[in-house]
Amino acid sequence: MVNQAIDDFLAESEELLEKLNQDLAELGEDSATGRDNPDLLNGIFRDAHSIKGLAGMFGFDDVAELAHHLENLLDNLRMGKVSLSETLLDCLFDTLEGISALIRGKAEDSEFTQDITAYLTRIEHLLSGPDEDPADPFAELNLDSALLDVLTEYEEHRLQETLKQGKSLYLIKVAFLLMSFDTELAALTDKIKESGEVISTLPGVENDNPEMLAFRVLCGTDVGVEELQQQLDFAGLEIEIVADPTSAETSAPAATELPGAATVLRSTDKIPASSSRSTPAESPAEAEVAAVKNKDSGSARSFTSTVRVDISKLDYLMTIVGELALAKGSIAQLCVEMQADGLPVARDLEKAIHALERRLNELQSGVMDVRMVPVRQLFDKMNRIIRRMAQELGKKVKLNIQGGDTELDKLIVEELADPLMHIIRNSLDHGIEPAERRLALGKPESGTISLVAAQKGNHVVIEVHDDGRGIDPEILRVKGIETGLLSADADPTRQELYNLLFQPGFSTCEEVSEYSGRGVGMDVVKSNISALSGMIDLTSEVDKGTVMSLTLPITLAIIKALVVRVKGKDYAIPLNAVLETLMLEPGMIQTIEGREVMELRHQTLALLRIDELFKLAGGTVDDSEFVVVVGFADKRMGIIVDELRGQQDVVIKSLGKALSFVKGIAGAADLGNQKTILVLDVSGLIGETLQREGVFGV
Amino acid sequence: MKKILIADDSPTMRSLIVSTLDALDDFELVEAANGFEALRILPRGKVDLVLTDINMPDINGLELVSFVRNNPLYKDTPLVIISTEGSRRDREKGLALGADAYLVKPFNPEDLQQLVARLLS
Numbered sequence: 001m002v003n004q005a006i007d008d009f010l011a012e013s014e015e016l017l018e019k020l021n022q023d024l025a026e027l028g029e030d031s032a033t034g035r036d037n038p039d040l041l042n043g044i045f046r047d048a049h050s051i052k053g054l055a056g057m058f059g060f061d062d063v064a065e066l067a068h069h070l071e072n073l074l075d076n077l078r079m080g081k082v083s084l085s086e087t088l089l090d091c092l093f094d095t096l097e098g099i100s101a102l103i104r105g106k107a108e109d110s111e112f113t114q115d116i117t118a119y120l121t122r123i124e125h126l127l128s129g130p131d132e133d134p135a136d137p138f139a140e141l142n143l144d145s146a147l148l149d150v151l152t153e154y155e156e157h158r159l160q161e162t163l164k165q166g167k168s169l170y171l172i173k174v175a176f177l178l179m180s181f182d183t184e185l186a187a188l189t190d191k192i193k194e195s196g197e198v199i200s201t202l203p204g205v206e207n208d209n210p211e212m213l214a215f216r217v218l219c220g221t222d223v224g225v226e227e228l229q230q231q232l233d234f235a236g237l238e239i240e241i242v243a244d245p246t247s248a249e250t251s252a253p254a255a256t257e258l259p260g261a262a263t264v265l266r267s268t269d270k271i272p273a274s275s276s277r278s279t280p281a282e283s284p285a286e287a288e289v290a291a292v293k294n295k296d297s298g299s300a301r302s303f304t305s306t307v308r309v310d311i312s313k314l315d316y317l318m319t320i321v322g323e324l325a326l327a328k329g330s331i332a333q334l335c336v337e338m339q340a341d342g343l344p345v346a347r348d349l350e351k352a353i354h355a356l357e358r359r360l361n362e363l364q365s366g367v368m369d370v371r372m373v374p375v376r377q378l379f380d381k382m383n384r385i386i387r388r389m390a391q392e393l394g395k396k397v398k399l400n401i402q403g404g405d406t407e408l409d410k411l412i413v414e415e416l417a418d419p420l421m422h423i424i425r426n427s428l429d430h431g432i433e434p435a436e437r438r439l440a441l442g443k444p445e446s447g448t449i450s451l452v453a454a455q456k457g458n459h460v461v462i463e464v465h466d467d468g469r470g471i472d473p474e475i476l477r478v479k480g481i482e483t484g485l486l487s488a489d490a491d492p493t494r495q496e497l498y499n500l501l502f503q504p505g506f507s508t509c510e511e512v513s514e515y516s517g518r519g520v521g522m523d524v525v526k527s528n529i530s531a532l533s534g535m536i537d538l539t540s541e542v543d544k545g546t547v548m549s550l551t552l553p554i555t556l557a558i559i560k561a562l563v564v565r566v567k568g569k570d571y572a573i574p575l576n577a578v579l580e581t582l583m584l585e586p587g588m589i590q591t592i593e594g595r596e597v598m599e600l601r602h603q604t605l606a607l608l609r610i611d612e613l614f615k616l617a618g619g620t621v622d623d624s625e626f627v628v629v630v631g632f633a634d635k636r637m638g639i640i641v642d643e644l645r646g647q648q649d650v651v652i653k654s655l656g657k658a659l660s661f662v663k664g665i666a667g668a669a670d671l672g673n674q675k676t677i678l679v680l681d682v683s684g685l686i687g688e689t690l691q692r693e694g695v696f697g698v
Numbered sequence: 699m700k701k702i703l704i705a706d707d708s709p710t711m712r713s714l715i716v717s718t719l720d721a722l723d724d725f726e727l728v729e730a731a732n733g734f735e736a737l738r739i740l741p742r743g744k745v746d747l748v749l750t751d752i753n754m755p756d757i758n759g760l761e762l763v764s765f766v767r768n769n770p771l772y773k774d775t776p777l778v779i780i781s782t783e784g785s786r787r788d789r790e791k792g793l794a795l796g797a798d799a800y801l802v803k804p805f806n807p808e809d810l811q812q813l814v815a816r817l818l819s
Contacts, residue, residue: 052782053711053804054708057710149794150761151760155758182734182738201733201756210741
């Protein structure tokens with residue numbers, strides 16, 4: 001129970017921290033563009049407050065203390081007692097980092113702690129301004145005391161700010177059906193937020209219809225009352241002016257109605273349960289429908305009905321779905337046999353199988369969908385790293401994010417964090433030049449690093465662009481020869497030279513060239529990406545910049561595969577890597593420099609024999625009948641097989657660490673008939689084969 | 699069976715309160731993740747006690763207290779604010795609006811149990 005509770009705490013605080021990081025980044029951007037976003041700031045405050053409360057409950061006093069200080073700083077910020085500066089923003093980010101570090105430590109060992117004095121002193125230093133306690137500033141206001149009584153201290157501050165900024169203050173009275181008030185109210189507040197700010201929402205009591213719920217919404221805005229009334233086209237809506245600096249009649253509560261809008265009713269009017277409303281919500285049932293439509297249009301926020309689930313549970317579900325697919329496969333096979341026997345029931349069975357298949361596909365994509373998270377989560381983490389690194393290196397860098405909404409399997413996103421961080425570090429450290437040098441080259445003083453994500457078919461491509469100095473292939477060539485990875489008389493292409501960067505040997509030698517640093521650890525990055533069945537590519541132009549592009553499968557858990565047979569053994573080739581299959585005809589295979597290749601639409605295609613790769617005994621070349629053309633990113637290769645056995649859904653299971661040294665195998669898959677087959681690692685095989693064909697001469 | 703409504707936007711906090719109360723007696727515990735949900739749950743049958751946080755999105759705890767206290771249907775329902783020790787003003791306002799008690803997070807489970815037992819007896 002206690003452990004479960006601590007797990008909950010860890011999961012929730014991680015979620016909160018992640019959100020805080022995103023929101024702080026947004027706050028920083030807003031402040032840079034001079035935009036004021038009190039809702040965002042208040043949300044940040046609330047999240048810090050939640051972390052404090054949670055940590056306190058679990059006796060994590062250090063986290064609570066630090067979160068308390070963070071909350072305090074944010075409180076002063078939202079109350080306008082301190083202003084948002086770069087220093088303050090840095091302090092917020094760092095404090096968050098401090099809290100993350102503590103919580104991470106506690107995830108391993110609940111006794112873990114760290115000295116937080118430095119954080120506390122820094123915050124206290126920032127807060128050493130005067131602390132005022134103003135007298136009742138709303139005494140003059142024409143506002144029901146019942147409304148003032150429910151304002152939290154923060155809301156009071158927002159009210160004060162609104163008045164200070166010379167905005168008008170309105171009290172909107174409206175009633176909604178109990179069935180749908182949440183979506184309707186959310187739609188109303190969204191509308192208000194387009195031109196103003198909601199200060200308080202008080203559920204009303206003056207309504208005598210049990211099916212309706214009345215609300216009083218206090219809001220501040222620049223627009224006049226008539227314009228506001230026009231914008232807020234809700235039945236029964238009534239606007240009362242609380243403060244209007246543009247009009248002399250501030251003190252007179254003037255209820256206004258939109259001229260000509262016959263549907264406008266006062267909320268205080270008696271509204272029969274389901275008549276005289278010309279809104280689409282004529283009856284509770286229809287109101288529900290309207291509410292649902294509302295959600296679809298994206299204008300209404302729904303309840304937070306989120307369930308937090310351990311990814312291993314989803315893995316389990318996925319496995320079950322996969323096994324269901326296998327069971328379906330067996331039934332389908334039986335059906336074929338029944339048809340062959342001419343059994344009349346086979347036809348009906350076939351129909352049933354099709355129906356099952358459709359539902360199964362839906363189930364599968366449903367479970368898959370749950371695992372998907374937007375890559376923005378990852379990109380926002382990188383934002384923080386870039387900020388910090390740029391500061392340490394004394395470089396000016398802007399981060400540009402595109403396609404943050406692209407979705408990837410949660411597992412892949414997690415595994416991608418380290419490689420991506422490595423690539424970005426390299427870009428920042430070795431790619432982006434110091435400001436003076438950039439200016440001398442006629443480039444903008446600040447460098448730009450762009451993170452771009454996009455879905456392409458079954459894959460997601462993530463690119464890291466920098467507009468730095470680029471990589472000079474000539475220098476790579478010289479170093480390649482020096483390190484013995486390249487023979488002195490070789491004539492490598494540009495791409496082959498870039499590939500040197502991913503060679504383990506290449507990374508160890510530092511000095512010599514200013515580009516060497518790019519090689520540090522890139523072999524590790526590449527193997528991490530390969531472990532995700534992904535591929536890494538690089539293009540670069542001297543003085544223009546470098547693009548690293550990562551091609552990744554959307555999900556790892558379940559795949560469609562082409563099952564092939566070689567020398568009596570079956571293998572699965574992930575279907576998303578299969579481009580086409582060809583029947584081999586005599587004379588198609590040629591030999592160039594001892595390697596088998598074939599001509600395919602005027603391009604030379606390197607060929608691979610699985611039997612040779614896995615040293616399978618028996619048979620001769622003549623048995624082979626088919627070539628499976630596979631591709632990944634822009635690489636192509638042909639795999640020679642004896643037989644094509646058909647398509648199947650397979651659940652890939654890892655071979656485990658003990659067998660991880662076996663090259664060319666992504667894992668094992670269960671075929672349902674108690675047969676386990678090996679799944680080929682296409683990206684790995686392509687890399688291997690093309691390397692052998694290329695300049696490295698293994 | 700007595701029904702207790704727990705309004706707090708933190709799921710972990712809600713489950714802590716639930717486990718604290720589960721140990722006490724056989725209650726029907728209904729959770730609301732925000733003020734909206736609380737407003738929805740209230741008309742669905744008698745609630746015997748409301749436990750609410752203050753800082754919640756959309757409709758805050760003070761607004762919920764005011765709603766409950768001013769509504770003839772619910773006005774006698776006992777009400778406890780459970781919130782982090784934040785603004786003194788917020789706390790005073792909560793009590794002025796008619797909350798029966800104010801419990802500071804982190805709360806002592808026994809305090810909550812005693813308070814609930816007293817308010818429901």
